[in-house]
Amino acid sequence: MNLSVNDHPPDYVSGIDGLRGLAVLSVLVYHFDQRMLPGGFIGVDIFFVISGYVISKSLAANGSKTLSSFLLGFYRRRLLRILPALAICLMATVLVSSLFVPESWLSEANDTTGAYAFWGLSNFALISDLDGYFSERIAFNPFVHTWSLAVEEQFYLLFPLLLFFALKPSNWLPTGWPNASTLFLSLTLLSLADAAYTTSTDQPRAFYLLGSRFWELSVGAILYAAHYRDVFASRTKRRRRLVDAIGTSLLVLAFACADEQRFPFPWAIAPVLGTALLVDGLVAPVAGGSIVSSVLQGRLAGYVGKISYSLYLWHWPVLTLFRWTAGLASFGPILVSFAAMVILSTASYHFVELPVRNSVFLREMAPARAIALCLLALSLTFLAGKQVWSRPWRFNQSVTYQNSDWRVWRLATEAKEPPMPGRDFSQRNLFVVGDSHAGAYTLMADIASEHLGSHRHTLPLAGCPVVSLLQPSDSSQTCSRFVAEAMNLIETTATKGDVVFFASLRANRLGSMSRSYSDAEIERDWDSPAAQAARGRALEEADAIARRMEQLGLRVLIDAPKPVFRAPPFRCADWFNRMNPICAPGFTISRKFLERRRGPILESLRRLREVHPRVEIWDPFPLLCGETECSAFSGNRPLFFDGDHLSGYGNRVLAPSFEAVLLKLFESRD
Numbered sequence: 001m002n003l004s005v006n007d008h009p010p011d012y013v014s015g016i017d018g019l020r021g022l023a024v025l026s027v028l029v030y031h032f033d034q035r036m037l038p039g040g041f042i043g044v045d046i047f048f049v050i051s052g053y054v055i056s057k058s059l060a061a062n063g064s065k066t067l068s069s070f071l072l073g074f075y076r077r078r079l080l081r082i083l084p085a086l087a088i089c090l091m092a093t094v095l096v097s098s099l100f101v102p103e104s105w106l107s108e109a110n111d112t113t114g115a116y117a118f119w120g121l122s123n124f125a126l127i128s129d130l131d132g133y134f135s136e137r138i139a140f141n142p143f144v145h146t147w148s149l150a151v152e153e154q155f156y157l158l159f160p161l162l163l164f165f166a167l168k169p170s171n172w173l174p175t176g177w178p179n180a181s182t183l184f185l186s187l188t189l190l191s192l193a194d195a196a197y198t199t200s201t202d203q204p205r206a207f208y209l210l211g212s213r214f215w216e217l218s219v220g221a222i223l224y225a226a227h228y229r230d231v232f233a234s235r236t237k238r239r240r241r242l243v244d245a246i247g248t249s250l251l252v253l254a255f256a257c258a259d260e261q262r263f264p265f266p267w268a269i270a271p272v273l274g275t276a277l278l279v280d281g282l283v284a285p286v287a288g289g290s291i292v293s294s295v296l297q298g299r300l301a302g303y304v305g306k307i308s309y310s311l312y313l314w315h316w317p318v319l320t321l322f323r324w325t326a327g328l329a330s331f332g333p334i335l336v337s338f339a340a341m342v343i344l345s346t347a348s349y350h351f352v353e354l355p356v357r358n359s360v361f362l363r364e365m366a367p368a369r370a371i372a373l374c375l376l377a378l379s380l381t382f383l384a385g386k387q388v389w390s391r392p393w394r395f396n397q398s399v400t401y402q403n404s405d406w407r408v409w410r411l412a413t414e415a416k417e418p419p420m421p422g423r424d425f426s427q428r429n430l431f432v433v434g435d436s437h438a439g440a441y442t443l444m445a446d447i448a449s450e451h452l453g454s455h456r457h458t459l460p461l462a463g464c465p466v467v468s469l470l471q472p473s474d475s476s477q478t479c480s481r482f483v484a485e486a487m488n489l490i491e492t493t494a495t496k497g498d499v500v501f502f503a504s505l506r507a508n509r510l511g512s513m514s515r516s517y518s519d520a521e522i523e524r525d526w527d528s529p530a531a532q533a534a535r536g537r538a539l540e541e542a543d544a545i546a547r548r549m550e551q552l553g554l555r556v557l558i559d560a561p562k563p564v565f566r567a568p569p570f571r572c573a574d575w576f577n578r579m580n581p582i583c584a585p586g587f588t589i590s591r592k593f594l595e596r597r598r599g600p601i602l603e604s605l606r607r608l609r610e611v612h613p614r615v616e617i618w619d620p621f622p623l624l625c626g627e628t629e630c631s632a633f634s635g636n637r638p639l640f641f642d643g644d645h646l647s648g649y650g651n652r653v654l655a656p657s658f659e660a661v662l663l664k665l666f667e668s669r670d
Helices: 014-032 040-060 067-100 110-117 122-128 136-140 146-167 180-201 203-208 214-228 237-257 269-282 291-296 299-306 308-324 331-357 360-364 367-390 442-452 477-493 519-527 529-551 591-611 648-667
Strands: 429-434 455-460 499-503 555-559 588-590 615-618 629-631
Touching: 014 040, 014 269, 014 291, 014 299, 014 308, 014 331, 040 067, 040 146, 040 214, 040 237, 040 269, 067 110, 067 146, 067 308, 067 331, 067 367, 110 122, 110 146, 110 367, 122 146, 122 203, 136 308, 146 180, 146 214, 180 203, 180 214, 214 269, 237 269, 237 291, 269 291, 299 308, 308 331, 429 442, 429 477, 442 455, 442 648, 455 477, 477 529, 499 648, 519 529, 529 555, 529 591, 555 648, 588 591, 591 615, 591 629, 615 648
Parallel strands: 429 455, 429 499, 499 555, 555 615
Antiparallel strands: 588 629
């Protein structure tokens, strides 16, 4: 990777902008509908290779400077190139999402991702929130796309230093040290090895973090170094057509066949090598490339490439907002959303990117001062966004924020329930344990505990069922640790006569927060041999936990299956989202249909009760359903927040029944 500082980088290559245009359009098509281009997400990998190549070119042109001027000049150029458009896009996204995105599990990670995105760390936020790129709620987080910018920004912290020492190895490195080129190549190989290992052990981490992506950017840098040394440069028409053909074939293969679960290794190899080959052909000093290279060198492709950064910034927030509101299932919203992307991205390019890039004032400003100015502007923008995040109730237009019927917890200003006269259960504890459905009973458990004067301990973890009877507890490290800690807390805190309420999803869902399930999916989840076997294992697990609680002298309370619905009410409760296709299945369902589906779980509960007489079954179903159908609403008031979790109003409807059962268990002396 040793470069000669006396060489001059080649002139602007329009085809590289065309390749950027191809990359951003592939990502855009994939994000509209991945069925149209299954491997469209590889556009990010194309960007990585191009970035490595172009950044190397920029740095090599300034390789004769001192280390401080070399680094300060680079970071000034990068910050002025990236930050203005990014900060404006992030702030606009913060404001719009704060207006129209309801608070829910589907949006739970949004604010954290957005806050980290200001500082080039959103990939770490996505890892900490356990959101893989192909998981359900990713499509509803308007800041997700910034993970790739974060990877590049983190690469920029290390790469310029390595390249500077590669340019001047003899003057800077101590005797006996490996030179910078050797170190860089070693890091590249280590990154590829990390991608291979981590993809199979922790795929989200492999997808998001620089350690597994460094090699992709470095391939572009290595290609540029090879061109400087006149190695691997296409000098003949025949060779150029050959590298064009191979590069195009590799990209087509990746677009059509890239496996999401085996990414970035090995499936990132094809687009990375394909991009490198196309770049090699595009910068070749001979004419006569392939049809593909001719298209990439065209004016339209070049213009799309020029606005590709702004188009990448804006396309995802626009798509996310439409998913939250009108949806993207028909031609009208698709057309409007595409037009919004084009308008916003071209405006960003012409009125933000170009003015900043061409500003004489900024070009003549000292690098350190320009960097400080950029960071100050970013900090002020971040603080403004933080003010919005910290006061969501002042901005959000959704009834889920404005109406207590939707909330399953009290605000600090809300009054508590008065204690029941003549009752004193101040020595009693109620433990509510389970998945997110345990958390969805928070208000109901609070009301009952306050009336009875007992202490309430809620221990929920989304996606980790305990005594669900539908399926065994998740065996993942996170869930196993949660179950162990919950059981340990109960064993060390509870006293004889306390109640442990195991609350979990006990009916197969009919839909998620993002879509309704097909009849085939519903039937498979309910009556397949695998589903029956899972229920059998779950009953064995419930038996063991009930026995463990009995040995402590505790009473066990389990809720029978509640109704489930095909559409999530919270996504259809506002004027700006009622037309969303997710609402089409409606909010009523046949009681007879649900009763039939409850049968296997009710049978498991009956068998558990026979073996463990200290186990009590509480059935909220009759209170939530009419004689012939179940509805997610009681009049205009929501009984359910989404397709299976209770709302605040639903909690209040069930509170008297739950309190009566809890009172019975507290007073029981057996």
